[in-house]
Amino acid sequence: MLNKTQIRQVLDTMEEMFPDAECELVHRNPFELLIAVVLSAQCTDALVNKVTKDLFLKYKAPEDFLAVPIEELQNDIRSIGLYRNKAKNIQKLSAALIEKYDGEVPHSKIELESLAGVGRKTANVVTSVAFSEPAIAVDTHVERVSKRLGICRWKDSVLEVENTLMRKVPKEEWSETHHRMIFFGRYHCKAKNPQCGICPLLDLCREGKKRIKKLA
DNA sequence: AACTCGGGGCA
DNA sequence: TGCCCAGAGTT
Secondary structure, X not given: OOOHXXXXXXXXXXXXXXXXXXXXXXXXXXXXXXXXXXXXXXXXXXXXXXXXXXXXXXXXXXXXXXXXXXXXXXXXXXXXXXXXXXXXXXXXXXXXXXXHHOOOOOOOHHHHHOOOOOOHHHHHHHHHHHHOXXXXXXXXXXXXXXXXXXXXXXXXXXXXXXXXXXXXXXXXXXXXXXXXXXXXHHHOOOOOOOOHHHOOOHHHOHHHHHHHHHHO
């Protein structure tokens, strides 16, 4: 297991590799952010950005999503995949916002997770990005990278990975850490073809060294 | 813990 | 073509 000093090195190196690692969603208001993140499940953020660009010209508030038949909403988000579930969730979620939260996006993770289509990761991202409450949303990239590097154990659950990261990373860096690890995982420490041969973190990486030895 | 939804992107 | 994706809900 990596100690705090080693994790410090890891994060600094990731920042050098991906200096621009930041979420484009930062510039949205809380409602648009929530919708965008719900839509982003199992598809790339590039695609989400493309779709939401037009989407938010038409739908600006929860009422707007309820004003159309579900087939129309489905069609508007069709290219994003999983669109039937997502359209249904967005209408349910919009109704809940109006009924329970006066049309506003709630701030607490518990309330957010009670909304249709919003799970732990989405709630983390929204509280972190929209309300500046520190959080580390553990997705597949963060989990894989943490396990390969030895920041946590292989068999750790998502929740354990999250707790370990929160314990070992200073709170004010949780949000950046999340984005750095995602970029690192997506473009470098890939699930299928990790770039261990050219990885500046190889010396620190348990799995990477194993992998290199195996290839040799 | 495993399965499903699903079109787009990439090899 | 086939495989995977910045997930959540259900069984």
